[in-house]
Amino acid sequence: MLTTSSSSPVDLSVPLIPPSKKTDEPVAGKLKLCIDDMLNQFCGEFGVWQLRHFVLTSLAWALEAFHTMVMIFADREPEWRCLIPGSCSTGSGTVCGLEPGSWEWIGGPASSTVAEWGLVCGHKYKVGLVQSLFFGGCMIGAGIFGHLSDSILGRKGSLTVVCILNAIFGCLTAFAPNFRTYTLLRFLTGFSTGGVGLCAFVLATEPIGLSKRGVAGMSTFYFFSTGIAFLSGIAYLFQSWRALYIATSIPSILFLVIILPFISESPRWYLIRGKTNEAMKIMQNIAKVNGKHFQDDVSVALDEEANNTTTKNKVEAKAANEAITGSVIDVVRSPLTRVRLFLSFAINFLCSVVYYGLSLNVVNLGTNLYLNVFLNAVAEMPAFLLTALLLDRFGRKPLAIGTQCILGIFGMAGTYNLLFVYTLELFPTVVRNAALGCATQASQMGAILTPFVVVLGGGLPFAVFGVCGIAGGLLAFCLPETLNKPLYDTMGGLEKGENAENENA
Template sequence: MADPNPLLQQREYEAEAPKLEKQLPSLDDTIEQCIGNFGWGQFFQATLISFAWFFDAQQTFISVFTDAEPKWHCTSPSNSTCKNICEISRDSWDWDLPAHTSIISEWSLECAGSIITGLPASSFFLGCLAGGFVLATLADSSFGRKNMLVLSCMFMSLTGIFTALSTNVWMYTALRFISGFGRATIGTCALVLSTELVGKKWRGNVGIVGFIYFTLGFLSLPGVAYLIRGLSWRLLYLWTCVPSAFYSVFLYFLVRESPRWLYVKGRKEEFAETLRSIAAPVNRSSLTQSFFGRCVEWEEESHETNMYSAMKILLQKSWAFQRLVAIMVVAFGVGMIYYGMPLGLGNLDFDLYWSVTLNALSEFPASFLTFFLIEKLDRKVSVLGLALLSGICSVACVLVRWKVMQIGLELVSFFGACAAFDVVLIYSLELFPTCVRNSAVSMVRQALVFGGVFSPVLVAAGRKNGLLSYGVFGVTISVCGFFVACLPETRGRTSCDTIDQEERKNDAINNRVDNV
């Protein structure tokens, strides 16, 4: 008979584990004494840092409007053959809006094929993929969190301004790739830096602030695009990138570096000064003690690792490699529909501005659902259920003809993808021990972006047949969702710090199951 209480057995095993040797005060404990109480200084710092997500979202989804295929009409109403824009002469039809409202109409790409029209957006995600690999360790090594965040934001902003000067689709594609390459670390750096400036009690809330700003950035796009409708697509880049450039300057002068990173790098004077500047007034008196007398006992700097050494561990351990591959396959399917859904809204028979707005708004309930229910839901069931919900609705939205039903199914599908996106990232944190967790989560995020690489091409192909976009999206996320069967359940599990602890725990659980 199966044990009805495996989590209780797991906790009993952990209680019976050998006691660790006397530990010296940790760096986390000491920082917690200084910044554990959330003050206005920390609120300002965390909010300003998290705002980077706002501009990041704008550049991620800006192609929804700049690369959209504009509406067109026949100039001769009596022409009954005016159905396919590529089969009639150019003087038989015209764009509803001026040609400069989209790259498709300005550079006459209406008959160029799905690969060419989807190439700029795909190149952006390819740039994100390349940047994620190349720049992944710089925030942990020489640059630091703050400098890497400032550099990424400024790089993305300036590249976006230059993108507005593009003269052809090839130049435009190259600049979109460079923009994606530069912004690849914005989300990670903003999340890590903002959470390392506050106490443990507030880290979850501060992390949610970043996701909310990302949603707000996405939500701002249809508003800005509507204000400049009929004007050049280049203005959309300028209106979003110029403010982002000024934000980068403010970020450099107003934000403090992570105190933990400063200490690990031996910059103890800056470390103490940073804590003094961000700590709540009630805690500043604790910093008048002999700070560095205790610092001698800390050994945090000996644990510094990089993504590549951790990846070696992940590849060598069969159980870790199996988990990584399985969760990355799931993430690939989620990423394809999460990034592809907004890009494909122009293919539906619904107003583009309203549909983008409704999609952005649907991210709010997805985030709140994850926040309030994540501790009550099994990870495997949640991911599979959300994947199937999103997949079924994605396929169904192109099979129905009623506009209201179509956009309703699309919104439910995108809601499911957003919630699955959040749960997959949380699941990834729980699947791996601390020593390799950052690298594993980075690889999962790369898989999410890799799914987005294929989305623009499928969206372009779906302009003539919706099953080639939303149909493929739905089938992919549904099939990939079943790979959670290869993963262990992690709800209620205590996180491990080392590979040895994880393996001892797994062996103990497996032995108990075999002996039942």
């Protein structure tokens, strides 16, 4: 022991310069796990909590079905009848060329926008125009809300905003005084509708474990098809197109007030935003509701920080309280995700042309429209079940190829929904919604072209749908398989995981 000039003792066992602290070392006694491993080991991959959250969140798909497919009934061309015997023999079976006052719409002008604003003959293109503008709004909205969902708003916040806008624009559409206003409001409704499905899908599936995610993801689309089936009944009850828009917008309000307060934000989003405590609270709640024991010495971490048995290699990572952001630019910048994005874009575009084309083409079948729409929706459901059963056995890639080559609403319904699951697994959490938003934008681009193909009638639309389906199946050969692979959180985690897999291969 030495003394200073002031006779104060100096402890030589204490270093004068303390050692630096390593911020990337795990806290003593704490086991850091990524969300997939925490779900598997401590919370349950698909228990009571996930089932309730999944059902409540997926109800938003029915809202998207209402706002999207309402055009089938609101913009339909009604039946007409001759008022003056012998004056309606044009030979074409249409009202084109008939004298005004010699015929009338069955159900009156209020039965559809076509009847009210005379969207027939030389003005028939306007029907395809307004439907294409709706999908154009969807395309823009999908990109914007896909980004906002990954960044400042989160999954639940974005879903809240789009449902509010859907309710407002949907109700306002019922009071459109003219065709131009109607077209604008349908575009704005499409803008908000474009974010509903992708936000609901990611929010519903991100808290689900690896082994159950594929089947659960495919099951979300039962809600969309059920929404279409219910829509046919609603349209039958509300024969006026204005009343129909009110009736299909009210469910969005009910969803906001009754359902949304019971939906939780995604723990994965909290994690990438640096809100580790919030993510841990959700994981602990999942374990509690599922009847699982959650250890106190376990903490949630990004895939790059985890020191679990699945990811043994430790790498430098950002501090746990630092938000990690990403955008489509980051997706394009990485060679790995860039190829995936371009392929997903092209496949979603081609699949959408076929899916929406076959759905909207029911107006050309010449039979009971309400029954056709109902049966069309029901016909999709076996495809969801079959795809869900085969998804984890054969993988995403073989099914994406096979279902696109099986033409008809059965095969394409399976592909359209499978692509959501596939795209979600191809990209990490930090850019997942942005990438899925781009894929959805591609789908809306295909949907924009579809109404113009449908109005051509005859056998040409089916020829176009066949070519698009086969082309999409061929492109799917170039995508990697994602079966039994984890949902990575960051771009670095995805790249290291792929490199490790390539080395082991």
